[in-house]
Amino acid sequence: MSWIRDYVDIDIDVNQLADALTMSGLEVEGMTDRYDYLDGVVVGKIIDISPHPNADKLTVCNVETGGGVRSIVCGASNIRADNLVPVALPGTKLPSGMVIQEASIRGEMSYGMLCSDAELGLAETSDGILTLSGSLEPGTGIKKALNLTDMVFDIDLTPNRSDCLSFLGIAREIVPIVKKKLKYPDVRLPAGNGPIAGHASVTIEAPDHCLRYAARIISGVKCGPSPHWLSDRLKSVGLRSVNNVVDVTNFVLMEYGQPLHAFDLDRLDEHRIVVRTASHGEHFTTLDGVDRVLASDMLVICDGTKPVALGGIMGGLDSEIRTDSRNVLIESAYFDPAGIRRTARRLGLKSESSHRFERGVDPEGVITALDRAAQLILETAGGSLATGVIDEYPRPCTQEVIQLSVPEANRLLGTELSSQQMSGYLASIELDVRDCNDDRIEVIPPTFRVDLERPVDLIEEIARLAGYNHISTTYPVASVISKKPNPRLAYRNNLFDALVGCGFSQIITYSFISPKSADQLSLASQDSRRRTVQILNPLTEDQAVMRTSLIPGLFATMVHNQNLKNEDLRIFELGKVFFHTENDSLPDEVEMISGLWTGSRQPESWHGSGTRVD
Structure with missing residues (x-):
């Protein structure tokens, strides 16, 4: 929070x-x-310190922890008597994975551990035991003492x-x-040190896969550990810190929802970015060290000679940011969601970036996130920014106006909201309300709301913002109109009941059958049941045509049951068959019924085994 x-x-x-x-x-x-892992850490007051009898660099401290004085062996040199310090009690598990236990250290029992801020996960590095200030009572939980919530x-x-x-x-x-205002980050960039056009270029060769690609360049960065505030933010959402440049891209990913990628510009051949689809069978090694074989519809980001990233999913080993990287190209793009989803699934490769691209990011937020990343890299890694931004955007997206009927919205919701109330709800989540009167509201949804396309989508937004618990419960009102029974339906039901009454069981089989079924039934060459409808993408060769008879399904069911030693069978199927028509029009659908009876006429009894029907 x-x-x-x-x-x-x-x-x-x-x-x-x-x-x-x-x-x-x-x-x-x-x-x-x-911070629940700190539940076992309390404030301790050092009563006295004495040298360890068996180790020159260790001391034995008597520490008041609220439940009495305990002896703790410590190796830090910055502690003094009367210091208030964090004490991890036995049973506490620290962020490093260490579980504190009562232990004998060089012959002296230690009943806890004095901790540094790094050992508590509150800093990246430390110079010794954390000394607490203020009038804290021994035994106070460290979370309360440091206001860690x-x-x-x-x-x-x-x-x-x-x-x-x-x-x-x-x-x-x-x-x-x-009922507050949203506070966007204050993004301000310094003047550049020269046109970006002289540093790199971007070409989109697959505009259907990459709808927008933008880049900025920062020269002279110093890659290294991230400041604590940055690494701590990433840690809070389960992301590990890599270095200041990579951490910034991950920070902006979580802040804006816009995936970014940082390339080492000096490792990009010809300082070019080419966005294209892969060649069939092309090989590429991703950041995780896995060599992947690509298909021709997979998007790759290339330099002048080779792929350097799987577009929207993961970067490659050759151009990753390293400790010696000095010049950085930052990528911010909008990729086709369907293409990213297909590639990620086929390669079995999921990432934070692909998760967002698959669902759709904001095409108009590409530059905003890019500028934010440039700002933070300059703050954490230094360097100088090239003037301008590369922005390839062949087909800018447009948002359609949605016309919302106020009476219709109230009818569907069972409410009596005014148009002003509705427009207020929509405006509160940054929807652009262009026109509003008593009967109609014109709304343009923002580009980050890819789910808003129709009036009913806006009605759903109004319902959830007004509060579902504020919508009164009403029973549906409908007119009951008597209707004469359908003779065909009545006949079908009577036939169904008669067959079931005779001991037959209804089956339902696939409407797809084998092209060989007509020959297996010994049908004449002119028989209409040979006019089958071909399936363009059959599941198997045995399901390549639509059925013109119900009998193949009955026979297949009989064979399956006989293989399971169930020879006494009474089954029927009521369903449609399909006949090919001329001029590529829709096939004729005819409803038919067929039955099959095999085995004994009646169950075996003391009278005898009974006669067989077949």
Whole structure:
């Protein structure tokens, strides 16, 4: 929640917020405290320190922890008597995986561990034991002492809400709940050091797969460890820190929901980016070290000579950012969701980037996220920014106006909302309300809401923002009109009942049969049942045509049962058969009924085995 609070002021309890989000359509499945691992760490006051009798670099500390004084062996040199320090009690599991236990260290028993801020997961590095300030009572939980409270929401998103795969997206949903304004990051970039055109170029050869590709270049960066605030933010969402440049791209991914990729510009041949589809059988080694064989419909990002990334999924080994990288090209793009989904599934390769591209990102947010990444890289890794941005956008997207009928919306919802109330709800989530009167509202949805296409989509938004619990329950009102029985339906039901009464069981078989069925039935060459309808994409060769008779299905069922030693069989099928017609029109569909009886006429009894029908 600390990350979300950067974008919206939240003044309600987290449980209230979780309930409100769930009622608005974002189901909060659970909440966890990201600092719950510190439950076993308390404030301790060092009473006295004495040298360890068997180790020159160790000391033995008597520490008051609220439940009495305990002896703890420590190797740090920065501790003093009367210091307040964090003490991990036995049974505590630290972020490193170490479980604190009572142990004998060089012959002296130690009943806990004095901790540094790094050992508590509160810093990347430390110079010694963390010294606490203030008037803290020994035994106070370290979470309370340091005010460490940060709840993590586990939200179950439906696939259509790709806009909520980011902190800004979730914050946008919180805005109408808390009645506050959304605070976007303040992105300001310095003047560049020369036109970007002289540094690199971008060519899109597959415009159906890549609808937009933008890039910025930063020269003279210094790759290294990320500052604590950056690595801690990534850690809070389960991402590991790599280096400051890569961490920035992951940070912006989580902030805006826009996947980015950073290339080492000096490792891109000819300083070119070419977006194309792969050659059939082309090989490419991804960042995870796996050599992958590509198909001709898979999108690749190439330099002047070779692939350097699987578009929208994962980068390659040859152009990744390393500690000696100095010049960086940042990619921000919009790829076709269907193509990314198909490639990821066929290669068995899922990533945070592909997860978002598959569901659709904001094509108009490409540059905003790119600028944010450039700003943060300059802040954390230094360097100088090339002037301008490369932005290949062959077919800019447009949003259609949706006409919403106010009376129709109220009819479907069972409400009496005014057009002003409806437009207020829609505007609160950044929908562009162009025109509003008592009967009609004109709305242009933002490009980040790929799920809003029809009036009913807007009605759903109004319902969840107004609150489903505020919509009164009403019973449906319908007129009951008597209708004469259908003679054909009545005949079918009577026939069905008669067969069941005679001991027959109904079966349902596939409408697809083998082309050889006509020969197996010894049909004449002119028999109409040879006029089959061919299947363009049959499941198997034995299911390549539509049936013109129900008998092949009955025979197949009989053979299957006889193979299982079930020879006494009474079955029938009521279904349609299909006949090919001229001029490629739709096939003729005829409803038919067929039955099959095999085995004994009646069950075996003491009278005898009975006669067979076949």
